Structures are given as structure tokens and as C-alpha cells.
Amino acid sequence: xxxxxxxxxxSEARRAELIVATLKSLRKHGYVNSTINTISExxxxxxxxxxxxxxxxxxxxIVAHKYYLQNVDDFFRxxxxxxxxxxxxxxxxxxxxxxxxDTGFEQMLVHxxxxxxxxxxVLRMHRNLWGRYRTNIRHRIxxxxxxxxxxMDTRLAAITLTQLVDxxxxxxxxxxxxxxxxxxxxxxxxxxxxxxxxxxxxxLTPDIDLTLFKTxxxxxxxxx
Amino acid sequence: xxxxxxxxxxSEARRAELIVATLKSLRKHGYVNSTINTISExxxxxxxxxxxxxxxxxxxxIVAHKYYLQNVDDFFRxxxxxxxxxxxxxxxxxxxxxxxxDTGFEQMLVHxxxxxxxxxxVLRMHRNLWGRYRTNIRHRIxxxxxxxxxxMDTRLAAITLTQLVDxxxxxxxxxxxxxxxxxxxxxxxxxxxxxxxxxxxxxLTPDIDLTLFKTxxxxxxxxx
Amino acid sequence: xxxxxxxxxxSEARRAELIVATLKSLRKHGYVNSTINTISExxxxxxxxxxxxxxxxxxxxIVAHKYYLQNVDDFFRxxxxxxxxxxxxxxxxxxxxxxxxDTGFEQMLVHxxxxxxxxxxVLRMHRNLWGRYRTNIRHRIxxxxxxxxxxMDTRLAAITLTQLVDxxxxxxxxxxxxxxxxxxxxxxxxxxxxxxxxxxxxxLTPDIDLTLFKTxxxxxxxxx
Amino acid sequence: xxxxxxxxxxSEARRAELIVATLKSLRKHGYVNSTINTISExxxxxxxxxxxxxxxxxxxxIVAHKYYLQNVDDFFRxxxxxxxxxxxxxxxxxxxxxxxxDTGFEQMLVHxxxxxxxxxxVLRMHRNLWGRYRTNIRHRIxxxxxxxxxxMDTRLAAITLTQLVDxxxxxxxxxxxxxxxxxxxxxxxxxxxxxxxxxxxxxLTPDIDLTLFKTxxxxxxxxx
DNA sequence: GATGAATGAGGGTTCATTCAT
DNA sequence: AATGAATGAACCCTCATTCAT
Numbered sequence: 001x002x003x004x005x006x007x008x009x010x011s012e013a014r015r016a017e018l019i020v021a022t023l024k025s026l027r028k029h030g031y032v033n034s035t036i037n038t039i040s041e042x043x044x045x046x047x048x049x050x051x052x053x054x055x056x057x058x059x060x061x062i063v064a065h066k067y068y069l070q071n072v073d074d075f076f077r078x079x080x081x082x083x084x085x086x087x088x089x090x091x092x093x094x095x096x097x098x099x100x101x102d103t104g105f106e107q108m109l110v111h112x113x114x115x116x117x118x119x120x121x122v123l124r125m126h127r128n129l130w131g132r133y134r135t136n137i138r139h140r141i142x143x144x145x146x147x148x149x150x151x152m153d154t155r156l157a158a159i160t161l162t163q164l165v166d167x168x169x170x171x172x173x174x175x176x177x178x179x180x181x182x183x184x185x186x187x188x189x190x191x192x193x194x195x196x197x198x199x200x201x202x203x204l205t206p207d208i209d210l211t212l213f214k215t216x217x218x219x220x221x222x223x224x
Numbered sequence: 225x226x227x228x229x230x231x232x233x234x235s236e237a238r239r240a241e242l243i244v245a246t247l248k249s250l251r252k253h254g255y256v257n258s259t260i261n262t263i264s265e266x267x268x269x270x271x272x273x274x275x276x277x278x279x280x281x282x283x284x285x286i287v288a289h290k291y292y293l294q295n296v297d298d299f300f301r302x303x304x305x306x307x308x309x310x311x312x313x314x315x316x317x318x319x320x321x322x323x324x325x326d327t328g329f330e331q332m333l334v335h336x337x338x339x340x341x342x343x344x345x346v347l348r349m350h351r352n353l354w355g356r357y358r359t360n361i362r363h364r365i366x367x368x369x370x371x372x373x374x375x376m377d378t379r380l381a382a383i384t385l386t387q388l389v390d391x392x393x394x395x396x397x398x399x400x401x402x403x404x405x406x407x408x409x410x411x412x413x414x415x416x417x418x419x420x421x422x423x424x425x426x427x428l429t430p431d432i433d434l435t436l437f438k439t440x441x442x443x444x445x446x447x448x
Numbered sequence: 449x450x451x452x453x454x455x456x457x458x459s460e461a462r463r464a465e466l467i468v469a470t471l472k473s474l475r476k477h478g479y480v481n482s483t484i485n486t487i488s489e490x491x492x493x494x495x496x497x498x499x500x501x502x503x504x505x506x507x508x509x510i511v512a513h514k515y516y517l518q519n520v521d522d523f524f525r526x527x528x529x530x531x532x533x534x535x536x537x538x539x540x541x542x543x544x545x546x547x548x549x550d551t552g553f554e555q556m557l558v559h560x561x562x563x564x565x566x567x568x569x570v571l572r573m574h575r576n577l578w579g580r581y582r583t584n585i586r587h588r589i590x591x592x593x594x595x596x597x598x599x600m601d602t603r604l605a606a607i608t609l610t611q612l613v614d615x616x617x618x619x620x621x622x623x624x625x626x627x628x629x630x631x632x633x634x635x636x637x638x639x640x641x642x643x644x645x646x647x648x649x650x651x652l653t654p655d656i657d658l659t660l661f662k663t664x665x666x667x668x669x670x671x672x
Numbered sequence: 673x674x675x676x677x678x679x680x681x682x683s684e685a686r687r688a689e690l691i692v693a694t695l696k697s698l699r700k701h702g703y704v705n706s707t708i709n710t711i712s713e714x715x716x717x718x719x720x721x722x723x724x725x726x727x728x729x730x731x732x733x734i735v736a737h738k739y740y741l742q743n744v745d746d747f748f749r750x751x752x753x754x755x756x757x758x759x760x761x762x763x764x765x766x767x768x769x770x771x772x773x774d775t776g777f778e779q780m781l782v783h784x785x786x787x788x789x790x791x792x793x794v795l796r797m798h799r800n801l802w803g804r805y806r807t808n809i810r811h812r813i814x815x816x817x818x819x820x821x822x823x824m825d826t827r828l829a830a831i832t833l834t835q836l837v838d839x840x841x842x843x844x845x846x847x848x849x850x851x852x853x854x855x856x857x858x859x860x861x862x863x864x865x866x867x868x869x870x871x872x873x874x875x876l877t878p879d880i881d882l883t884l885f886k887t888x889x890x891x892x893x894x895x896x
Numbered sequence: 897g898a899t900g901a902a903t904g905a906g907g908g909t910t911c912a913t914t915c916a917t
Numbered sequence: 918a919a920t921g922a923a924t925g926a927a928c929c930c931t932c933a934t935t936c937a938t
Contacts, residue, residue, distance in 0.1 A: 010918095011918090014918090030341055030342060031256070031338065031341075032255075032256055032342055033342075035910085035911060035912080036911070036912060036913085037910095037911075037912095045919085045920095046919065046920045046921065047912090047913090047920085047921065048913090048914085048915085048919070048920055048921065048922095049918085049919060049920075050912095050913095051912085051913065051914075052918075052919075056912075056913080057911095057912060057913090107341050110334075110337045110338050110341070111338045111341070113334045113337065113338070113394075113398060114254055114255055114256070114334050114335045114337065114338035114339075115254070115256070115338075116398070117254055117331055117334070117335075118253070118254045118256070118257055123398075126398060126399075127398070127399050127401075130395070130398070130399055131399070131401065134401075156406065156409065156410055156413070159392070159395070159402055159406060159410060160388070160410045160413075160414070162391075162395070163388065163391035163392045163394070163395045163410075164384070164387065164388045164391055165391065166390075166391035166394050166395055167386075167387030167388055167389065167390035167391025167392070167393075167394065168383070168387045168391070169391075170337075170387070170390050170391065170394055171354070171383070171386070171387045171390060174337060174340065174347075174350060174351070174354070175350075175351050175354055175355070177351075177355065177358075178383055182380065182383060185380065186380055186383060186384045186387075189380070189384075190384070193417065235901080238901080238902095259927080259928065259929080260928080260929060260930085261927085261928085261929095269902080269903090270902060270903045270904065271903085271904075271929090271930090272902070272903055272904065272905095272930090272931085272932085273901080273902060273903075274929095274930095275929090275930060275931075275932095276900095276901070276902075276903095277901095280929075280930075281928095281929065281930090458897095459897090462897095478789055478790060479704070479786065479789075479790075480703075480704055480790055481790075483931085483932060483933080484932070484933060484934085485931095485932075485933095493898085493899095494898065494899045494900060495899085495900065495933090495934090496898070496899055496900065496901095496934090496935085496936085497897085497898060497899075498933095498934095499933085499934065499935075500897075500898075504933075504934080505932095505933060505934090555789050558782075558785045558786050558789070559786045559789070561782045561785065561786070561842075561846060562702055562703055562704070562782050562783045562785065562786035562787075563702070563704070563786075564846070565702055565779050565782070565783075566701070566702045566704070566705055571846075574846060574847075575846070575847050575849075578843070578846070578847055579847070579849065582849075604854065604857065604858055604861070607840070607843070607850055607854060607858060608836070608858045608861075608862070610839075610843070611836065611839030611840045611842070611843045611858075612832070612835065612836045612839050613839065614838075614839035614842050614843055615834075615835030615836055615837065615838035615839025615840070615841075615842065616831070616835045616839070617839075618785075618835070618838050618839065618842055619802070619831070619834070619835045619838060622785060622788065622795075622798060622799070622802070623798075623799050623802055623803070625799075625803065625806075626831055630828065630831060633828065634828055634831060634832045634835075637828070637832075638832070641865065683922080686922080686923095707906080707907065707908080708907080708908060708909085709906080709907085717923080717924090718923060718924045718925065719908090719909090719924085719925075720909090720910085720911085720923070720924055720925065720926095721922080721923060721924075722908095722909095723908090723909060723910075723911095724921095724922070724923070724924095725922095728908075728909075729907095729908060729909090
């Protein structure tokens with residue numbers, strides 16, 4: 001039994017190695033140029049092994065995306081939980097999440113936006129995570145508004161805020177004509193206007209430990 | 225001469241057929257899965273003909289994207305020019321452009337976001353058009369602010385506005401969880417807040433003739 | 449009738465244009481890179497016209513080769529007829545023929561040696577011309593030997609001489625490590641040894657008019 | 673270790689199979705008509721495997737030519753080393769080499785003469801081998817001449833001899849109107865004339881073991 | 897007669913997948 | 918479990934040939 005467990009752990013480790021190698025390959029070679037070959041080279045394992053752990057290449061790409069999205073979600077939770085400020089501060093820092101680190105995987109997400117229309121599972125995952133994210137933001141908006149006795153259309157506010165985040169992120173990735181700091185300033189400004197808060201009271205960078213997530217970790221072993 | 229002219233017109237028609245077939249194929253199969261085969265099948269013409277009219281597949285993809293962006297730009301100009309309201313109204317309706325029609329090609333832009341990282345020319349075109357678009361919006365913001373004696377950071381305001389548009393557009397395409405009307409409401413709200421205007425004075429739909437651009441025209445023959 | 453004649457002459461002219469264009473293309477682009485396209489471009493005529501005058505591309509290549517071999521034969525006859533010396537001199541200059549001009553078509557012949565095994569007609573033409581050539585040389589050897597009262601195996605002598613010519617030609621084309629003059633010296637030496645003649649009496653270059661054939665003419669219009 | 677060795681041997685065997693199949697295809701279809709298809713058909717292996725063992729088609733053609741030339745060179749060395757006669761005899765038998773066996777691959781060399789003008793590496797290899805061959809022959813001529821106190825232009829003599837060999841070979845392959853024995857007689861006659869030797873003392877066929885090289889071996893498995 | 901648009905077979909090559917070892 | 922040799926479908930592209938004009 002002990003050995004069996006060990007074997008399964010080993011198997012899981014192999015799977016993880018291949019998943020991480022897939023992400024590395026996507027980052028290094030791009031989406032269309034990532035092949036079974038580049039992935040197996042990146043992993044140091046054989047080509048045949050991929051078929052051993054995954055149904056096919058699409059399956060591996062989907063699992064790798066799931067792994068990546070999980071990391072994004074983990075980072076989001078880390079930031080929200082670590083932030084000591086009240087509802088408003090938590091709201092601000094939670095929407096700042098995409099602009100608090102640079103993983104080098106941003107373009108990859110754009111490729112998955114495209115792939116989503118060919119791989120239904122990717123689209124499902126996307127809508128699931130984005131939906132949960134917007135609901136979360138909406139609840140935070142509600143809490144902050146209630147705290148201040150404000151009445152607002154939280155649905156529209158949540159859409160506005162999350163899509164401002166998405167739009168800033170998209171333009172930042174595609175155009176590289178403004179910075180992550182610009183994005184955080186813009187978000188703070190919009191939030192303060194909505195909630196009558198003073199921007200000065202909320203530093204652009206939250207006073208939390210980002211070392212663990214600052215770089216691409218905890219996408220383990222991806223630092224090269 | 226008559227024959228030559230007729231022939232050349234015929235040639236242009238063939239080129240257009242292939243371009244439209246390319247856009248259809250991209251919509252249906254995405255960037256990675258659009259091949260010479262899918263395009264020629266979509267066009268009903270032979271595979272070899274593509275090489276007859278275009279240098280290679282990339283060339284066709286780039287030309288097709290140019291064609292699509294040109295249509296987007298044409299529609300943008302049409303809306304701006306037709307709008308009779310002042311600076312503020314023109315600003316509002318110009319950013320509402322992506323939410324005034326449904327061409328059926330929205331996903332395609334996502335595919336090109338992905339393709340941009342494989343085809344430098346696509347990225348160049350994207351940055352060029354988006355850059356010009358943001359500059360245009362910034363000038364309109366300046367004009368409307370000056371008119372009202374307002375002082376604002378037009379650079380940040382332009383980024384906020386254009387990226388709110390992009391984010392709303394992206395979410396609308398990817399998630400289908402809110403409507404184009406929601407988007408226009410959100411944009412009007414943000415603008416009115418910034419410029420102290422009354423939303424009631426600006427109907428969500430501009431009082432202009434959209435028949436020509438309402439559908440996918442003038443992306444001719446794309447209705448299937 | 450007059451018109452019909454004119455038409456046929458015109459047709460013949462068109463054929464000749466295409467043949468010459470074929471040879472030009474072969475010289476310029478090589479054998480494998482000569483296509484219907486390069487030939488029609490060289491001729492200034494349309495692609496479709498080739499099918500109008502020739503059964504197919506192979507047919508055109510064969511006819512062009514025939515045309516080229518005819519020119520080689522014409523040049524051979526010209527040299528032999530113009531030479532005023534006796535049997536021996538005529539023999540020497542006749543075998544020197546391949547080393548008296550540089551048409552720029554030498555590599556082309558190598559390609560046809562290869563093509564001969566795929567195009568039976570090319571092999572037939574080759575063997576026919578080379579056979580007649582060797583017979584001609586053998587007769588000249590006989591005449592020169594008889595003149596001097598020498599007895600020799602004219603068959604072996606003819607093979608030796610013609611194949612020495614071919615070998616010198618082949619090495620000259622393939623290796624470019626010796627000159628045409630070297631070839632003529634070698635041939636004169638061998639002949640003088642066989643017939644007891646004095647090399648000094650036979651200048652390396654025959655005292656005949658080569659202007660017409662010096663260059664690639666009379667492959668008309670090939671000078672570019 | 674045993675397996676690894678076996679695997680690599682197996683790989684080498686596969687490479688050899690593909691090389692031999694390439695030579696067979698070239699013999700059957702010529703250079704222009706030899707495709708990945710004809711080669712894989714000849715080998716009985718799949719098309720994709722060629723890319724597995726060779727960088728591309730040109731690489732395979734070049735390697736195959738190298739393989740063939742190596743065999744020619746091996747046979748040359750075998751004849752020269754095995755021959756027990758003195759300088760003159762070695763000279764005679766070394767130039768007789770092309771006429772001591774019939775591999776069935778003679779036409780192939782003609783195809784490579786053609787291919788040389790498309791594949792620079794083939795031309796380079798050709799010139800390298802032919803150059804070394806002529807130098808070798810020239811040294812033998814020098815040695816035989818020195819032995820007899822003869823003075824001769826060894827450069828011209830070497831060109832004459834090697835090109836007589838090439839010419840005889842070319843005519844034998846292309847025309848099939850004389851025999852390999854004719855060629856050896858001709859070469860012996862020329863050499864004896866040059867060096868004042870008695871042909872009777874040198875049998876047309878050297879008294880050496882040709883069994884190993886008599887047929888196409890060691891071009892293994894080429895007999896069909 | 898003459899054109900060149902249109903075709904489609906076949907070229908070399910890539911690559912996901914299979915399977916014997 | 919792990920390998921990588923082997924496959925063959927599909928990729929983009931070339932080009933000889935056809936045919937409506």
C-alpha cells in the first residue's frame with residue numbers, strides 16, 4: 001500500500017512536470033508553435049509519456065490552462081486575505097490583482113481566449129471563473145456601499161469594474177503603451193469617485209507579502 | 225479595354241470572395257484551425273486559387289484582417305460624422321460604436337489578438353489602429369472638458385475610457401452575460417459623471433441612420 | 449492562300465520563340481527550376497500558348513533539345529566545311545568543335561543526359577547524333593590513315609577520340625579546372641602521335657570565320 | 673547498454689535502408705522524378721520516417737551520393753592495393769576501375785551530374801573527389817615516367833587519362849555501343865604508347881579478388 | 897488565336913498519435 | 918512505467934494543364 005501510494009505520488013509528480021513544461025513551452029514558443037516535441041523537450045521526458053498521462057494534446061492544454069487559472073485564483077485569494085484594510089481597501093486591491101505581478105504568461109491567456117471557441121471546456125472554465133470573480137466583486141461593492149450608506153446598481157457597477165480591469169489588462173498586454181501602475185491609478189480613481197474616498201489613503205501597492213506570488217511562483221519550477 | 229476592365233473587376237471580386245471566406249473560416253474554426261482547406265471550402269473555390277491571388281496564407285490573413293479593421297473604422301467614422309450633437313454627444317456615441325451593431329464577427333477579433341503574436345504585421349496594425357483610436361478619443365475628451373472649463377488628466381481619462389470599452393466588448397464576446405445596451409448605459413454613466421452631464425439628455429441609441437452598417441454590411445455577402 | 453501561308457509562318461515564328469525562350473529559361477534558371485511560368489515570362493507570351501503549340505512541357509523540352517542539338521551539328525558542319533586543311537586538319541578541327549565556343553548552354557546538356565533516361569525520345573536523339581558523329585570521325589580517321597599508309601583499328605581509334613572529346617568536355621563543364629585550350633592541345637597531341645604529324649603545323653585555333661557561331665548564335669535571339 | 677547498442681544499430685540499419693532506397697529511386701526515376709514518395713515506396717517505409725532520419729530531402733540525396741561515392745572510392749582503393757604489379761600496372765588497373773564491374777548504378781552518376789547544379793554540396797563533393805582522383809593519377813604517371821627516365825607534361829597527361837576514362841565511361845553508359853573490355857583495351861593502348869610498354873604483359877583483367885566488389889556489394893541489398 | 901483565371905494533383909514537411917520494446 | 922521509432926494525415930505551396938472568354 002505504501003508503495004502504491006508512492007507510485008501514485010510519483011505519477012502525480014510526472015503529470016505536474018508535464019503541465020508545467022506545457023506552460024513553459026507556451027510561454028517560450030507561443031501557442032501555435034508549442035508542439036508535443038517542444039513540451040517533452042521542456043520537460044526532459046519522452047514524447048510518448050504525454051499520451052500516457054493525458055488523453056491527447058488538447059487535454060493537456062486544457063489541464064494546463066486549468067492549472068494556470070487555479071494559480072490566478074490562488075493569487076487573488078492571497079491578496080484579498082492578506083489585505084488588512086476594510087471593505088473598500090479589499091475591493092481596490094482585489095481588482096488590482098492583475099497589475100501586481102508580471103508572470104510572463106499574459107499573452108498565453110489571449111491565446112486561450114481564442115482557443116476557447118474551439119475547446120468548449122476552455123470556454124466553460126473561463127465563464128465559470130470570470131462569473132465567480134464578478135460575483136465576488138459585486139459582493140464587495142455591496143459591502144462597501146452598505147458601509148457608506150450608498151445606493152448603487154451593484155450589477156452595473158460590478159460589470160463596469162471587472163470589465164475596466166479586463167480592458168486595462170488587455171490593452172496592457174496587447175499594446176504595451178501604459179504601465180501596470182497606470183492601471184492601478186485608474187482603478188483607484190474610479191473606486192474613490194464611486195465611494196467618495198480619498199485616494200491618498202490607499203497606496204497603489206498593498207502592504208502585503210507578494211514575494212511568494214510576485215513572480216510566476218507558485219507556478220512551481222517555471223522560473224527557469 | 226472593356227474586357228480588361230471587366231476582367232480586373234472580376235479579379236477584385238474573386239479577391240473579395242476569398243477575403244470574406246477567410247473571415248468566415250476564422251469565425252468558424254479560429255485562427256489555429258483555419259487552413260487553406262477550410263478557407264477554400266468556405267469560398268467554394270479551389271485551393272490553388274488562393275496562391276493565385278495572395279502571396280501566401282499569412283498574406284491572406286493579414287489582408288483579411290485589414291479588410292475587417294477597415295470596416296470597423298468605416299463604421300466608427302460613419303457614427304461620428306452622422307451624430308449631430310456636440311462634443312460630448314460625439315464622444316459618447318463614438319465609444320458606443322462597438323455596441324451599436326452585431327456583425328457576427330466579434331469572436332474573430334479575439335482570434336486576431338492571438339494571431340497578432342505570430343504575425344507581426346497584425347500586431348503592428350492593431351497597435352496602429354488602437355493608438356489612433358485612443359488619440360482620437362483623447363482629443364474629444366479634451367474638447368468636451370475645455371467646453372465645460374474642466375481640468376482633467378486626459379491621458380488617463382482616455383486610457384480609462386478606451387479600455388472600459390475594450391473590456392466591456394471582451395466580456396460581452398466571451399461571456400454573453402450582459403447586453404450591448406448594458407455597455408452603452410455604463411459608458412454614458414461614466415462620461416456623465418466625469419463631465420457633469422445629465423444622462424437623460426443622451427439617448428442610448430444615436431438618432432442616425434444605421435441601416436447601412438447595422439448588420440454586417442458592408443462586409444458584403446457575410447450573412448451566410 | 450497567301451494569308452494562310454503568312455499565318456503558318458507566324459505560327460512557326462511563335463513556336464521558335466517559345467523554343468528559344470525555353471533554352472533561355474534553362475540557361476537562366478536551370479533544369480528543375482524552369483517552369484511553364486519562367487518559359488512564358490522569357491518569351492513574353494502567355495502560359496496558355498505553350499499548350500497551344502506543344503503537346504505538353506516534356507514535348508517542349510524535347511523539341512528545344514532537338515533545336516539545340518541541331519545547332520551543335522550545324523556548328524560542327526560549319527567548322528568542317530570551312531577548314532581548308534587536308535584530312536588530318538579537318539579531323540583535328542572537327543573534334544575541337546566543342547572547345548571553340550562557349551554558348552553558356554553546357555550545363556544544360558548534362559541535365560539532358562539525365563533526362564534521357566526518363567524521356568526515351570531524348571535518349572534516341574542522343575544516341576542517333578552521337579552515333580553519326582562517331583561514324584563521321586571514324587571515316588575521317590580512315591581517310592587520314594589511308595593517306596599516310598597507316599593501318600589502325602579505326603573502330604577503337606574512333607571510340608578513343610570521340611570519348612576523349614566527351615570526357616574533356618564533361619570535365620571542363622563539371623570541374624572548371626582546365627581550359628578549352630588545354631583540351632585542344634591534348635587532342636592535337638593525341639592525333640599527332642597517332643598519325644606521326646607535327647603539332648606545330650596545326651594552329652590550335654582554325655583559320656576560319658567563327659563570328660557567326662562564336663557566341664551562341666545561330667541560336668537566334670539568345671544573346672539577351 | 674545492450675539494448676541501446678541494438679537500438680542504435682537498428683537506427684543505422686534504417687538509415688542505410690533509406691539511403692539504398694534513395695539510390696534505387698534515383699536509378700529508376702532520375703533526379704527530377706525522385707520524390708519522397710518514390711523513395712519511401714522503394715524502402716517500404718513511411719514518408720514521415722525520412723524526416724525522422726534526415727534533415728530534409730536534399731540532405732538525404734547528399735548523404736546517398738556520399739554513400740555511393742564512398743563505395744566507388746573503396747573499390748578504387750581495393751583494386752590499387754590488391755594489384756601486385758609495379759607503378760605502370762597499378763596505373764593501368766587504377767584507371768580501369770570503372771570498367772571492372774557493373775553495379776547497375778551507372779546511370780545514377782549521370783543524374784548526380786545534373787543534381788550537382790542544384791545542390792552545391794554535391795558539386796563540391798564531385799570536384800573534391802575528381803580532383804583527388806586526378807592528383808592520384810598524376811602521381812602515378814610521374815612515378816611510372818621517372819622509373820623509365822621519361823619526361824612528360826604530367827598535368828596534361830593526367831587530364832588526358834582521367835578524361836579519357838570519364839569519356840569512355842560516359843559513352844558506355846549513355847550509348848551502350850561498346851563494351852567495358854573495349855574501354856580497358858583503349859586505356860592499355862594509350863598507356864603503353866605513352867610509356868613504351870608492351871600491352872601483352874598486362875592482362876586486361878587484374879589478377880585480384882573482385883568477388884567482394886564484383887557486383888554492387890557493398891552497396892548492400894541493391895540487387896532487387 | 898491568344899489569354900490567364902482556375903483547377904487539383906503532387907511536391908516537401910510537420911506533427912499528434914500509436915505501439916513494440 | 919517509459920521510450921522513441923514509425924506512421925500517416927494534414928499542413929502550405931508549386932505548377933502543369935484546362936478552358937471559358
